[in-house]
Amino acid sequence: MRVDMIGAARDAQWNALTFLGPGSVRVMAPAKVNLFLAVGDRRADGRHDVTTVMHALALHDVLHVQVRAVDEVLAPDELPEDGGAQAAAPAAPDGAAGANRLPTEHVIVPEPAYRLPAHIAIGGPARNLRVSIDVADKGTGDALSIPARDNIVFKAADVLARVLGFEERCAIDVRLEKSIPHQAGLGGGSSDAAALLLALAKAWSWPADDPRLEIAATVLGADVAFFLHGGCALLDGEGEHLVRTMPPLHQSVVVVKPPVGVPTGAAYAAFDEAPVPVDPALLRAVEDAPDAAAMPLVNNLAPAAEALVPELAEARAWALAQPGARDVLLCGSGAATFAVMDGFDAAVRAAAEAQRRGWWARATTFSGVRAALLPS
Numbered sequence: 610m611r612v613d614m615i616g617a618a619r620d621a622q623w624n625a626l627t628f629l630g631p632g633s634v635r636v637m638a639p640a641k642v643n644l645f646l647a648v649g650d651r652r653a654d655g656r657h658d659v660t661t662v663m664h665a666l667a668l669h670d671v672l673h674v675q676v677r678a679v680d681e682v683l684a685p686d687e688l689p690e691d692g693g694a695q696a697a698a699p700a701a702p703d704g705a706a707g708a709n710r711l712p713t714e715h716v717i718v719p720e721p722a723y724r725l726p727a728h729i730a731i732g733g734p735a736r737n738l739r740v741s742i743d744v745a746d747k748g749t750g751d752a753l754s755i756p757a758r759d760n761i762v763f764k765a766a767d768v769l770a771r772v773l774g775f776e777e778r779c780a781i782d783v784r785l786e787k788s789i790p791h792q793a794g795l796g797g798g799s800s801d802a803a804a805l806l807l808a809l810a811k812a813w814s815w816p817a818d819d820p821r822l823e824i825a826a827t828v829l830g831a832d833v834a835f836f837l838h839g840g841c842a843l844l845d846g847e848g849e850h851l852v853r854t855m856p857p858l859h860q861s862v863v864v865v866k867p868p869v870g871v872p873t874g875a876a877y878a879a880f881d882e883a884p885v886p887v888d889p890a891l892l893r894a895v896e897d898a899p900d901a902a903a904m905p906l907v908n909n910l911a912p913a914a915e916a917l918v919p920e921l922a923e924a925r926a927w928a929l930a931q932p933g934a935r936d937v938l939l940c941g942s943g944a945a946t947f948a949v950m951d952g953f954d955a956a957v958r959a960a961a962e963a964q965r966r967g968w969w970a971r972a973t974t975f976s977g978v979r980a981a982l983l984p985s
């Protein structure tokens with residue numbers, strides 16, 4: 610078994626007491642699967658309309674968040690040497706807020722080159738937020754190792770402060786416990802972002818149903834708004850517009866992921882090379898379906914993702930062959946695959962079998978949860 614020495618050292622340093630007391634919250638960020646994903650033609654702006662039915666899973670990340678008012682966001686030795694004249698624009702990662710999404714009033718101005726370690730980033734409309742992110746890997750098989758400024762959790766703080774016009778100086782410390790693998794199509798980053806929005810709304814005393822949270826979610830990415838509602842929902846637009854919710858399903862699910870990833874942008878680009886139209890009659894049936902119980906499992910992005918990463922077809926065939934597997938589908942743009950199982954025991958057995966193959970795998974269930982504050 611591979612031992613994650615760096616992770617173990619970080620865990621040993623973690624002081625849970627930091628996240629107790631006033632200004633501290635714990636938030637859960639569930640994963641999702643798309644029961645139905647119909648990607649439309651490429652639009653003039655290069656993006657795609659999407660009709661989808663998303664369903665939350667019990668599988669989730671946990672964020673410990675502490676928010677403190679501070680006198681100064683930066684210590685004197687962290688100030689930029691040139692006072693910020695030499696601005697370096699932060700890169701927008703795949704899956705985080707892309708510049709094309711940002712309404713002009715929220716455009717992120719280039720950041721000066723602060724003398725900061727990678728786990729700290731500065732944001733907010735008046736560069737008034739100091740965000741520190743400590744990522745703890747909880748067995749995802751591929752630890753998320755990105756600087757804080759590329760983490761969508763930081764983007765969520767930055768965008769929410771801009772949308773609210775929040776200019777008070779604040780330090781936001783986040784311990785992000787990742788159980789959801791990234792580049793899996795499970796929406797982990799998007800869910801973390803929704804969870805952080807809720808944590809900040811609580812800390813800044815804004816109601817969790819303030820419409821500006823939804824605006825910030827939509828700015829951050831198409832999947833983020835879903836996690837504010839959770840459960841099971843039909844969405845359209847780019848997948849950010851909630852059409853209606855449906856009662857959650859109660860089945861067991863196994864989710865498996867070979868040690869590969871699919872960048873969402875690459876899956877969409879491959880789709881454009883060989884688009885797979887969805888039958889309009891099927892689309893209408895899904896739009897009219899009273900609940901998700903009889904929803905056909907469809908994902909027209911799957912052939913594109915499988916063309917990019919051949920292991921995905923192998924995972925699909927493997928999952929279908931597992932005892933108790935009813936139906937199998939690629940999660941969003943991949944690289945995870947889920948199977949609806951006949952009971953939790955069958956899901957556990959399939960997960961154990963997948964792990965023996967060296968894949969990440971979890972037995973879980975569909976769930977009615979959403980990104981939500983946990984009791985402290």
Ligand SMILES: C[C@@](CO)(OP(=O)(O)O)[C@H](O)COP(=O)(O)OP(=O)(O)OC[C@H]1O[C@@H](n2ccc(N)nc2=O)[C@H](O)[C@@H]1O
Nearest residue numbers: 655656657703704794796830831832847873874877941942
């Ligand atoms: C495929 C889905 C299905 O739920 O999720 P995941 O599988 O990634 O979780 C979503 O459509 C993921 O939407 P979202 O999370 O907003 O995608 P982003 O990371 O913003 O997009 C990355 C890139 O994919 C392409 N893209 C994305 C969404 C869309 N409706 N049309 C596109 O063409 C664009 O090239 C974009 O630059």
Ligand SMILES: Nc1ncnc2c1ncn2[C@@H]1O[C@H](COP(=O)(O)OP(=O)(O)O)[C@@H](O)[C@H]1O
Nearest residue numbers: 703704760761791792793794795796797798801
């Ligand atoms: N908090 C985060 N969790 C996971 N990925 C993140 C996060 N912040 C930024 N990212 C980046 O965003 C990308 C997409 O997020 P991810 O959770 O992998 O979505 P999905 O698997 O649904 O496509 C990741 O590959 C990673 O580079």
